[in-house]
Amino acid sequence: MNIAKVIVDVPASSINQTFDYSIPERFQEILKPGMRVIVPFGPRKIMGFVVDRVSESSFERLKNIIDVLDLTPVLTKELLDLGKWVANETLSLSIVALQAMLPQVLKSKYKKELVRMTDEKLPDPLEYLFAGRDFIAYEEFENANLSYYQLQKAVQAGDLSVHYQVQSKVTKKEVLMVKPARETHMMEEAFIDFPKNAKKQKQVLGYFIENTHPIPQKEVLKQFQTTNQTVKSLVDKGLLETYKEEVYRNPYNDEEIERTTALELTEEQQQAIKPILASIKNNTHDVFLLHGVTGSGKTEIYLQSIQDVIDKGEEAIVLVPEIALTPQMVNRFKGRFGKSVAVMHSALSAGEKYDEWRRIHRKEVQVVVGARSAIFAPFENLGIIIIDEEHETTYKQEDQPRYHARDVAIQRGQNHNCPVVLGSATPTLESYARAMKGVYSLATLNKRTNDQPMPHVDIIDMRAELHAGNRTMFSRKLKESIEHCIRNKEQVVLLLNRRGYSTFVMCRDCGHVNDCPHCDIALTYHKNTNRLKCHYCSYEEIVPSICPECNSDLIRYFGTGTQRVEEAITELIPEASLLRMDVDTTRRKGSHEKILKEFGEGKADILLGTQMIAKGLDFENVTLVGVLTADSMLNLPDFRSSEKTFQLLTQVSGRAGRHELTGQVLVQTYTPEHYSVKLASEYNFLEFYKKEMGMRKKFQYPPYYFLALITITHENKVKVIQTAQRIVHLLLQKVNQNTVVLGPTPSPIPRIKDRYRYQCMIKYRNEPDLRVYLNKILDQFSDDVRKNNLIISVDLQPYHLM
Numbered sequence: 042m043n044i045a046k047v048i049v050d051v052p053a054s055s056i057n058q059t060f061d062y063s064i065p066e067r068f069q070e071i072l073k074p075g076m077r078v079i080v081p082f083g084p085r086k087i088m089g090f091v092v093d094r095v096s097e098s099s100f101e102r103l104k105n106i107i108d109v110l111d112l113t114p115v116l117t118k119e120l121l122d123l124g125k126w127v128a129n130e131t132l133s134l135s136i137v138a139l140q141a142m143l144p145q146v147l148k149s150k151y152k153k154e155l156v157r158m159t160d161e162k163l164p165d166p167l168e169y170l171f172a173g174r175d176f177i178a179y180e181e182f183e184n185a186n187l188s189y190y191q192l193q194k195a196v197q198a199g200d201l202s203v204h205y206q207v208q209s210k211v212t213k214k215e216v217l218m219v220k221p222a223r224e225t226h227m228m229e230e231a232f233i234d235f236p237k238n239a240k241k242q243k244q245v246l247g248y249f250i251e252n253t254h255p256i257p258q259k260e261v262l263k264q265f266q267t268t269n270q271t272v273k274s275l276v277d278k279g280l281l282e283t284y285k286e287e288v289y290r291n292p293y294n295d296e297e298i299e300r301t302t303a304l305e306l307t308e309e310q311q312q313a314i315k316p317i318l319a320s321i322k323n324n325t326h327d328v329f330l331l332h333g334v335t336g337s338g339k340t341e342i343y344l345q346s347i348q349d350v351i352d353k354g355e356e357a358i359v360l361v362p363e364i365a366l367t368p369q370m371v372n373r374f375k376g377r378f379g380k381s382v383a384v385m386h387s388a389l390s391a392g393e394k395y396d397e398w399r400r401i402h403r404k405e406v407q408v409v410v411g412a413r414s415a416i417f418a419p420f421e422n423l424g425i426i427i428i429d430e431e432h433e434t435t436y437k438q439e440d441q442p443r444y445h446a447r448d449v450a451i452q453r454g455q456n457h458n459c460p461v462v463l464g465s466a467t468p469t470l471e472s473y474a475r476a477m478k479g480v481y482s483l484a485t486l487n488k489r490t491n492d493q494p495m496p497h498v499d500i501i502d503m504r505a506e507l508h509a510g511n512r513t514m515f516s517r518k519l520k521e522s523i524e525h526c527i528r529n530k531e532q533v534v535l536l537l538n539r540r541g542y543s544t545f546v547m548c549r550d551c552g553h554v555n556d557c558p559h560c561d562i563a564l565t566y567h568k569n570t571n572r573l574k575c576h577y578c579s580y581e582e583i584v585p586s587i588c589p590e591c592n593s594d595l596i597r598y599f600g601t602g603t604q605r606v607e608e609a610i611t612e613l614i615p616e617a618s619l620l621r622m623d624v625d626t627t628r629r630k631g632s633h634e635k636i637l638k639e640f641g642e643g644k645a646d647i648l649l650g651t652q653m654i655a656k657g658l659d660f661e662n663v664t665l666v667g668v669l670t671a672d673s674m675l676n677l678p679d680f681r682s683s684e685k686t687f688q689l690l691t692q693v694s695g696r697a698g699r700h701e702l703t704g705q706v707l708v709q710t711y712t713p714e715h716y717s718v719k720l721a722s723e724y725n726f727l728e729f730y731k732k733e734m735g736m737r738k739k740f741q742y743p744p745y746y747f748l749a750l751i752t753i754t755h756e757n758k759v760k761v762i763q764t765a766q767r768i769v770h771l772l773l774q775k776v777n778q779n780t781v782v783l784g785p786t787p788s789p790i791p792r793i794k795d796r797y798r799y800q801c802m803i804k805y806r807n808e809p810d811l812r813v814y815l816n817k818i819l820d821q822f823s824d825d826v827r828k829n830n831l832i833i834s835v836d837l838q839p840y841h842l843m
């Protein structure tokens with residue numbers, strides 16, 4: 042078995058295969074599938090993943106593996122296979138799929154070092170190599186021509202550790218620990234014989250006679266007001282011992298989290314959890330759709346299911362949307378499972394992410410709570426996978442590999458014979474339709490656990506406000522209700538169903554709008570810097586004082602960004618204090634948490650924000666939720682816009698009255714008759730489902746039809762159009778009669794970063810070989826892609842149609 046099959050890091054579609062390399066003597070004993078290696082490829086040295094070891098190759102002269110990057114496999118057998126599956130499902134390169142499963146640190150070229158973790162003697166060659174040092178550059182080892190096997194053993198024994206030099210603001214990675222080096226009675230003898238003048242040493246020695254547990258040297262020094270020298274003298278006398286212990290950068294302060302125990306489940310919860318627990322117990326793979334109104338105790342069901350999984354010695358993955366990964370949510374899991382929980386989300390530094398990943402890799406935790414990519418957690422005994430808020434579009438990755446975490450979850454659920462639980466108050470039509478067909482098992486929670494009714498929703502027709510002469514963005518009723526709340530010392534959540542950056546600058550005289558010179562989209566106005574910025578490329582400019590078209594000086598900014606709402610509130614209700622949460626105020630790490638914390642502590646009356654405030658927040662004192670413009674999303678060119686509006690309104694309504702105080706929801710809209718606004722206000726999911734399914738059927742959209750979106754981009758517009766036309770032509774020769782191929786048409790944003798964009802859309806019900814055709818078509822253009830900077834991207838489950 043001295044040949045390795047390697048997937049190499051070459052970004053070209055024709056190279057979606059394995060290459061054979063021979064394994065040099067020095068790597069024979071250590072090399073395993075799932076490790077990364079460096080191999081020669083043409084004139085270059087590149088990275089690759091070993092997927093298999095074999096004894097024969099159909100090729101004659103094989104090149105040698107140059108280097109081995111890992112001493113333990115970073116991908117399990119299951120993940121290697123899963124990578125192949127993901128690549129195939131999403132038409133992406135295997136290498137890209139495999140890399141998507143690993144933390145960033147393992148993807149880029151960080152320097153490695155070997156760190157000594159013990160004072161015990163190492164095997165001679167390693168001892169000489171370290172030559173008294175605590176750490177050495179990994180290259181030194183490589184250059185010294187020593188045994189990789191010996192190194193691997195030392196690492197496995199915990200005597201050495203491989204570290205990546207990641208820049209991280211967060212604390213050190215190791216602490217120096219002190220512990221007694223002799224048995225207590227020997228220490229006592231030494232204590233009696235100790236010279237009187239060595240007072241500090243004697244005190245420290247006394248401490249370790251009483252306390253035999255290791256403690257950090259820092260604490261010893263602090264407690265006895267002394268220096269390193271004291272400890273060192275005791276070490277030199279052979280009474281104490283020091284060693285390094287690795288501490289993980291822990292962004293959450295675990296000690297401060299209050300521990301919780303299982304609640305007694307309500308009747309409804311018991312009914313819902315029963316089949317899940319049975320599936321855990323019997324090791325069967327089932328997909329459960331847990332449809333429960335907001336505040337119905339879905340999370341408690343997750344927690345108790347996970348407890349069973351842990352008791353069985355297995356592991357759990359919990360996915361939550363990125364923006365719902367608030368301390369509130371994380372604390373609920375840490376509160377129940379303490380140190381057994383790893384957390385993975387984008388706000389962590391590269392080093393922190395790597396630490397969390399390693400805790401999973403080393404089997405130090407049983408639960409991971411994380412955003413989309415946590416679905417690839419390298420667990421080997423999965424007992425459950427939970428996807429909370431399964432309707433969230435952030436579960437779909439928008440660049441290669443364009444996977445949907447739900448599909449990956451189900452695939453892994455099958456691999457491990459374990460249940461997958463999809464939870465939501467507003468499931469996607471796709472999932473609900475599957476539950477109706479019996480593909481998923483449906484469990485429904487209709488009541489809130491506190492038995493409170495769902496908060497009453499009032500729809501306010503903004504057209505009537507306008508007629509009545511109210512030109513502000515607040516209806517009279519919303520204004521009064523806010524004032525009422527503030528008087529009662531209760532809190533308000535205000536949702537602007539639109540992002541802050543939709544504010545643009547327009548000339549009042551000629552209507553000129555400043556567009557980005559590189560993208561066909563209006564520049565957005567940022568008040569605090571007085572600049573116009575492009576949301577798609579990094580272009581920015583100063584706000585012009587004179588219109589470039591007509592020289593008028595009547596330049597005004599338009600749109601209802603959160604900044605404007607903030608100003609309007611201050612004007613209308615001067616006594617209100619407000620916290621704003623949008624892309625602008627949450628850009629910095631930790632700012633999201635900080636805003637929520639302040640609001641939770643009652644430091645403001647109003648929390649104003651975009652979509653990101655709708656999720657998972659649970660504040661006792663919130664009694665009023667206001668939605669400023671319910672329908673602003675309905676006009677987007679997206680067949681899911683009604684569904685998204687329904688989901689958002691339902692979720693945000695769920696933020697009110699979750700505790701003792703009853704809640705009220707006011708929804709302002711220009712289209713009060715629209716079914717998604719109306720049915721959301723009645724909490725009528727089923728009716729919405731039926732109505733929307735009717736629309737989808739009529740207009741041939743999912744879940745009745747599958748979609749595939751092909752986007753072609755290049756700097757030359759003619760080339761884009763010609764390529765798109767050829768693709769459509771090729772497709773039409775292959776697909777079934779009742780499959781629809783639309784386009785080519787310009788994409789909704791026809792140019793980004795100076796590249797023109799055209800698209801075509803395939804709507805189909807049954808095309809079992811679609812991936813094969815698409816791959817063939819992509820192959821035909823692969824030269825153009827490689828040499829001429831043409832980009833063709835295929836999205837087999839498009840969510841962003843832009």
Ligand SMILES: Nc1ncnc2c1ncn2[C@@H]1O[C@H](COP(=O)(O)OP(=O)(O)OP(=O)(O)O)[C@@H](O)[C@H]1O
Binds near residue numbers: 466695
């Ligand atoms: N069996 C129970 N008995 C008493 N309280 C419960 C029970 N189950 C859950 N709760 C409490 O009810 C509240 C709502 O529960 P939870 O947050 O789990 O609901 P959810 O369905 O996940 O809500 P959302 O979808 O809005 O986030 C929480 O404060 C939780 O502690």
Ligand SMILES: [Zn+2]
Binds near residue numbers: 552553588
């Ligand atoms: Zn003008």
Ligand SMILES: [Zn+2]
Binds near residue numbers: 558559580
């Ligand atoms: Zn731009």
